[in-house]
Amino acid sequence: xxxxxxxxxxxxxxxxxxxxxxxxxxxxxxxxxxxxxxxxxxxxxxxxxxxxxxxxxxxxxxxxxxxxxxxxxxxxxxxxxxxxxxxxxxxxxxxxxxxxxxxxxxxxxxxxxxxxxxxxxxxxxxxxxxxxxxxxxxxxxxxxxxxxxxxxxxxxxxxxxxxxxxxxxxxxxxxxxxxxxxxxxxxxxxxxxxxxxxxxxxxxxxxxxxxxxxxxxxxxxxxxxxxxxxxxxxxxxxxxxxx
Numbered sequence: 001x002x003x004x005x006x007x008x009x010x011x012x013x014x015x016x017x018x019x020x021x022x023x024x025x026x027x028x029x030x031x032x033x034x035x036x037x038x039x040x041x042x043x044x045x046x047x048x049x050x051x052x053x054x055x056x057x058x059x060x061x062x063x064x065x066x067x068x069x070x071x072x073x074x075x076x077x078x079x080x081x082x083x084x085x086x087x088x089x090x091x092x093x094x095x096x097x098x099x100x101x102x103x104x105x106x107x108x109x110x111x112x113x114x115x116x117x118x119x120x121x122x123x124x125x126x127x128x129x130x131x132x133x134x135x136x137x138x139x140x141x142x143x144x145x146x147x148x149x150x151x152x153x154x155x156x157x158x159x160x161x162x163x164x165x166x167x168x169x170x171x172x173x174x175x176x177x178x179x180x181x182x183x184x185x186x187x188x189x190x191x192x193x194x195x196x197x198x199x200x201x202x203x204x205x206x207x208x209x210x211x212x213x214x215x216x217x218x219x220x221x222x223x224x225x226x227x228x229x230x231x232x233x234x235x236x237x238x239x240x241x242x243x
Contacts (some may be wrong), residue, residue, distance in 0.1 A: 008068040012036065013082075015120065016059045021047065029076065030104060031065060034117040038107045041067050041076040056081050058226070060088050060096050060124050085124060092127040098142060098233040099123065105229050106148060107140070116147040132161075132212055134215065135205035141218045142200065150225060153177035154201040161199040166195040174218055174224040190217045 008149065014033040022028045046053040053076070061086040062082040080139035088096045099120065107113065123140045127133060135207040142152050156163055157170070164170070169176040171189035178197060192213040199210040200217075222231075 007070055008066075009036065010067070010078075011064045011080075012224050013117070014039075014063045014065045014230075015061070015124075016063070017104050019043075019057060025051075027057065028073065031063075032100075032103060032107075032117065032120065033065070034114055035112055037111040037113055038103065038109045039067070040073045040109060041065075042073050043076040043079075046076075047174055057101060061085055062121065064065050086128060088124070088127055089099075090129075091133060092129070092177040094233060094236050095127055095137060096124065096184070097131045097233070098137065098237060101231055101233045102141070102144060105226060105231070106144065111149045115145060119143045133207065134211055135203075138200070138205060138211075138218055141222060142203075144222060145225070148225070150221070151223065154197045164194045164197045166193070167196055168194040170194055170195075170197065172220075174221055191221050193215060231237055 008053065012033045014031045015031040017032050017038070019029040021029045024041060025045050025047045025195050026044045028097045029041050029043050029046075031039045032039060033039050043053050043057060044062055045051050046057060046109060048054070055062045062085060064078075064080045064082060064159050064223045065076065067076050067077045068151060069112065076215040103120075108222055119140065126136050145152055153163070156177075159179045164178065169181040169191065171181045171191050172178045178192075192211075193209065194215040195207070196217075199207060213226070
């Protein structure tokens, strides 16, 4: 990962994570770019009816963007839609907003995560009707934490070093990892079956028990790294479906 503060960049692959009004006619846009990570830009005049940017700065669509300037917020010079992505609707749309909110709150600005960018692009394509959104979210959450240096240990008991046994019960502690459920059980950890850890390692969420336990584990780990920050999209997901 490299931390940068570019003065000008041209035609950078990007997605819009979030935008909000700025002054009378402009927008502040939080971008997720492949080479520079999360970048904040001001899109001047983007809210004017005839602005070329008005119909381009949309979430979940691949863009090529150019910006200039130094500091926390750059000036957006150009944005071009690259096409090829289906629009997200219904539950898939809210799942997409959940991914964006996660990255807004966990990624530092100007910190490149190229593999995560590619994973995010693929995840958006997977969020379509007929797919299992819970499995898609768990896989992305695991990738996100790994990119941030908080890799989820799924293959071994961190106390003994022994390989995870499918039939054994474990307690997963956010600061440590999984240990056999014995004296430590119930103290700020998540109890789960070894098979769940093995399924998560291979991104196999076909088992209802794995879906249930992996949701509890990832929620605990993400809350741990979020600290006091809240995820507003999580409540929307609860209202629609248990994910």
